[in-house]
Amino acid sequence: MSSTDIEGVGLPVEIGKIDRELGKLWEEAGESKTRASLINLVLYFEDRTQVQANTQLIADIATEHACRAILILAEPGTSESGAKAWINAHCHLAGKRQICSEQITFHLAGETAKALPSIVFSHLDSDLPLCLWWQAPFQRTIDEQLWAWVDRLVFDSAQWEEPPASFEIIRKIGSLGEGRTVLGDLNWARLLETRIAIAGLFDHAVALEKLSKLETVAIDHSPGHRTTALLLVGWLASRLGWKLQPMLDKPFFLAPSGTHVRFDLTEKPGPSISRCLFTSGDCEFLLKHCNERNFFEATVSCPGSQEHPRITKAGREKLADLLISELGRGSRHGHYRHALDAILPLL
Amino acid sequence: MGQCLVRVTDQVYVIGMSERKHANPLRGGLLNRALPEPCTVVIFGATGDLTHRKLVPALYNLAAEGALPQSVNVVGFARRDKTDESFREELGEATRKHSRQAVNEELWASFSDSIFYHRSAFDDASGYESLAKRLNDLDSERGTRGNRLFYLAAAPDQFQVILENLRESGLNVAPAGGWARVIVEKPFGTDLDSARALNALVEGSFPESETYRIDHYLGKETAQNLMVLRFANAIFEHLWNGRYIHHVQITASEPLGVEGRAGYYEKSGALRDMVQNHLLQLLCLTAMEPPAGLDADSIRDEKVKVLRSLRPLTSETVRTHVVRAQYGAGAINGKRVAAYRDEENVNPESVTETYVALQINIDNWRWAGVPFFVRVGKRLPKAATEIAIHFKGAPPVLFNAASDSPTDNVLVIRIQPDEGISLRMSAKVPGAAVRVEPVKMDFHYGTSFGKATPEAYERLLLDAMSGDPTLFARRDEVEEAWKFIDQIHSAWESDASDLAVYSAGSWGPTEADDLLAQHDATWRRL
Numbered sequence: 109m110s111s112t113d114i115e116g117v118g119l120p121v122e123i124g125k126i127d128r129e130l131g132k133l134w135e136e137a138g139e140s141k142t143r144a145s146l147i148n149l150v151l152y153f154e155d156r157t158q159v160q161a162n163t164q165l166i167a168d169i170a171t172e173h174a175c176r177a178i179l180i181l182a183e184p185g186t187s188e189s190g191a192k193a194w195i196n197a198h199c200h201l202a203g204k205r206q207i208c209s210e211q212i213t214f215h216l217a218g219e220t221a222k223a224l225p226s227i228v229f230s231h232l233d234s235d236l237p238l239c240l241w242w243q244a245p246f247q248r249t250i251d252e253q254l255w256a257w258v259d260r261l262v263f264d265s266a267q268w269e270e271p272p273a274s275f276e277i278i279r280k281i282g283s284l285g286e287g288r289t290v291l292g293d294l295n296w297a298r299l300l301e302t303r304i305a306i307a308g309l310f311d312h313a314v315a316l317e318k319l320s321k322l323e324t325v326a327i328d329h330s331p332g333h334r335t336t337a338l339l340l341v342g343w344l345a346s347r348l349g350w351k352l353q354p355m356l357d358k359p360f361f362l363a364p365s366g367t368h369v370r371f372d373l374t375e376k377p378g379p380s381i382s383r384c385l386f387t388s389g390d391c392e393f394l395l396k397h398c399n400e401r402n403f404f405e406a407t408v409s410c411p412g413s414q415e416h417p418r419i420t421k422a423g424r425e426k427l428a429d430l431l432i433s434e435l436g437r438g439s440r441h442g443h444y445r446h447a448l449d450a451i452l453p454l455l
Numbered sequence: 456m457g458q459c460l461v462r463v464t465d466q467v468y469v470i471g472m473s474e475r476k477h478a479n480p481l482r483g484g485l486l487n488r489a490l491p492e493p494c495t496v497v498i499f500g501a502t503g504d505l506t507h508r509k510l511v512p513a514l515y516n517l518a519a520e521g522a523l524p525q526s527v528n529v530v531g532f533a534r535r536d537k538t539d540e541s542f543r544e545e546l547g548e549a550t551r552k553h554s555r556q557a558v559n560e561e562l563w564a565s566f567s568d569s570i571f572y573h574r575s576a577f578d579d580a581s582g583y584e585s586l587a588k589r590l591n592d593l594d595s596e597r598g599t600r601g602n603r604l605f606y607l608a609a610a611p612d613q614f615q616v617i618l619e620n621l622r623e624s625g626l627n628v629a630p631a632g633g634w635a636r637v638i639v640e641k642p643f644g645t646d647l648d649s650a651r652a653l654n655a656l657v658e659g660s661f662p663e664s665e666t667y668r669i670d671h672y673l674g675k676e677t678a679q680n681l682m683v684l685r686f687a688n689a690i691f692e693h694l695w696n697g698r699y700i701h702h703v704q705i706t707a708s709e710p711l712g713v714e715g716r717a718g719y720y721e722k723s724g725a726l727r728d729m730v731q732n733h734l735l736q737l738l739c740l741t742a743m744e745p746p747a748g749l750d751a752d753s754i755r756d757e758k759v760k761v762l763r764s765l766r767p768l769t770s771e772t773v774r775t776h777v778v779r780a781q782y783g784a785g786a787i788n789g790k791r792v793a794a795y796r797d798e799e800n801v802n803p804e805s806v807t808e809t810y811v812a813l814q815i816n817i818d819n820w821r822w823a824g825v826p827f828f829v830r831v832g833k834r835l836p837k838a839a840t841e842i843a844i845h846f847k848g849a850p851p852v853l854f855n856a857a858s859d860s861p862t863d864n865v866l867v868i869r870i871q872p873d874e875g876i877s878l879r880m881s882a883k884v885p886g887a888a889v890r891v892e893p894v895k896m897d898f899h900y901g902t903s904f905g906k907a908t909p910e911a912y913e914r915l916l917l918d919a920m921s922g923d924p925t926l927f928a929r930r931d932e933v934e935e936a937w938k939f940i941d942q943i944h945s946a947w948e949s950d951a952s953d954l955a956v957y958s959a960g961s962w963g964p965t966e967a968d969d970l971l972a973q974h975d976a977t978w979r980r981l
Contacts, residue, residue: 144903205899304485304521311525401561420565421520
């Protein structure tokens with residue numbers, strides 16, 4: 109299957125017969141395969157070249173999160189209208205058993221793209237939570253009925269071309285249905301290990317004293333990950349009580365101690381966050397991504413105290429790993445909104 | 456420093472510590488559970504099997520998953536001559552062999568930098584003085600803030616000397632702002648008197664709030680899930696009583712024999728080895744009332760109430776309610792195996808039981824009239840630990856009027872292996888005739904949750920480091936359990952004529968079947 113060839117994604121089926129065809133698929137598999145499902149995982153995207161990559165993503169994710177995956181390729185801009193569907197299964201060995209997740213792929217062209225809510229509603233595995241991963245730009249007009257059904261909305265703010273507008277739409281979606289929908293930004297998930305490693309830099313009592321007196325924060329990030337770096341700064345600001353001083357030439361944060369905390373974001377090729385350097389008085393706290401290895405080296409340098417470089421797990425970069433982490437968390441990201449609030453004017 | 460229950464989100468609850476003066480504000484909300492504070496884990500008996508097979512692999516896995524702060528040191532305390540380097544090397548080998556996930560060499564190298572070896576005999580006071588100095592040095596070098604977790608992984612007969620020396624050297628008291636805790640491995644005594652003596656000994660060095668008695672069964676996911684199953688699902692709790700439940704079966708079977716542990720097993724037997732701790736804990740989780748909260752003491756209070764409600768046994772009722780047996784020669788998986796008395800280091804006239812089945816009655820409102828049948832045995836056909844709730848049958852009318860097949864609903868909670876939950880119910884067999892057969896709705900953890908389940912020791916070590924004793928046995932729990940077990944032992948001591956023999960590879964003696972037959976029940980076919 110070429111990267112743009114949707115026909116090879118599975119067994120073509122009539123949309124009205126999907127459940128029957130899935131039933132047949134499992135019947136033929138007999139007892140050698142067990143269908144499992146804990147969530148409905150819907151992926152919405154508008155880029156035809158992503159069909160293969162998304163199918164592979166589902167295969168990777170299904171090893172840890174058994175699901176009914178619904179892939180929806182929508183091409184609302186095409187002149188021809190129509191809907192097609194395919195089914196397939198992703199199986200893996202768990203002990204002696206083959207555990208399988210099923211995937212239904214839809215292609216909605218032209219006007220039929222508007223049928224998205226009905227396509228989603230009619231093919232959900234009943235009683236299971238609905239996780240929707242929205243890979244396309246958010247639209248300003250919100251289908252409230254669709255969004256109100258979503259238990260967890262996943263997105264990657266690093267991919268957004270207009271972060272402020274998109275965050276605004278996200279906030280609106282998050283407030284529907286009495287705020288039932290959990291918002292999961294993969295860009296935030298991308299930072300989890302980085303935040304853990306940074307927190308670890310300040311566990312030592314001597315380092316902890318320096319934390320409230322940080323003076324500079326320097327972060328190296330890869331091209332396209334400025335929002336990732338900003339979210340990291342936002343997290344520090346919200347946890348440490350810094351207030352943004354939006355100076356036109358060089359904004360900085362004001363710490364509760366009155367210290368001016370200056371920050372620099374530098375674009376460098378490599379992982380999304382490759383280096384974080386913090387200074388406080390005569391101490392330096394450095395987190396450095398080890399090249400070609402998925403580790404951070406954490407070093408604390410204070411005069412008179414011994415350095416103990418430590419290796420810790422670095423941030424996840426693969427989308428499948430990020431989604432696995434997000435689905436495994438199962439709770440709201442309380443600090444995400446605070447981090448976002450702290451850096452909104454900088455986006 | 457107190458504990459508090461923190462509601463993190465709608466779904467995730469963690470038992471956390473109240474805000475400490477010197478808490479790192481960047482740690483808040485990073486993980487779904489409370490992250491332990493930096494600390495040093497001191498393992499007494501560091502060259503033993505438990506350290507190599509379980510403790511260090513568990514600590515490594517926790518570190519690899521980012522569940523530990525960077526400043527966690529491990530100090531092995533033992534008498535053999537080793538250096539830090541040789542100790543790290545042998546632990547590296549053991550971790551590569553026993554870790555549930557593949558060891559990443561770079562992570563291991565970084566983690567093992569925090570492992571140290573302290574050579575001393577357990578009874579050498581100067582060894583504890585030098586340990587104290589070393590721990591202070593580690594505190595200042597590595598920021599462990601005076602937090603110490605002492606793990607008694609040595610033989611039980613060494614506990615006394617270790618605890619006394621910890622007290623004499625002042626190590627039992629944490630430096631200002633820190634904490635000092637102790638983890639005690641089972642067995643917690645061999646009877647009520649010795650358990651009380653051990654508890655008094657521990658209490659002489661560490662307060663109960665800093666004492667963690669480890670029963671690894673409680674660290675297993677399914678054991679933890681029992682409370683969730685009962686108290687997070689509305690449908691079960693209403694049926695969870697004598698009105699709807701006929702009886703409960705708790706089984707722990709294994710095909711293994713004594714496997715070189717004859718010295719220990721000859722003294723303990725199945726009753727002390729398994730029933731006093733693991734199986735009575737499972738019984739408590741099954742039978743307890745809903746706790747007032749999810750904090751450690753609320754839960755343990757309810758468990759103790761169950762133990763206090765166990766109907767006392769007399770010599771007479773021990774004869775009618777308890778079956779003990781020993782395996783004879785037989786075959787396991789097609790291979791001939793020797794009788795217990797022919798195993799190495801076993802007394803040829805041994806009366807140690809390798810199998811126990813007992814009927815336990817809980818005299819409280821909820822469980823009046825519901826027998827709990829508990830069985831445990833070695834050299835049984837397969838390894839399985841489970842709790843089976845047998846509901847009362849539907850009335851013998853309509854579809855059940857002439858049914859020969861079992862129609863009772865059975866809810867099974869499988870603890871190991873293949874952790875999961877299943878429910879047996881009746882269904883119509885497709886066809887023109889009305890034929891009703893039992894079917895099974897089966898939930899397998901491994902199928903639905905692909906992620907490898909953490910080892911029980913990982914969870915328990917993390918809890919002890921975080922100051923959460925929920926999954927550890929409290930002093931009164933241990934003593935109440937011994938009180939019950941001692942009644943059986945005293946009856947047995949006066950007369951060994953009831954010791955039955957079963958063939959290795961069978962499901963135990965027929966006497967155990969009779970125990971259930973009196974109640975119109977049979978053991979589950981596992």
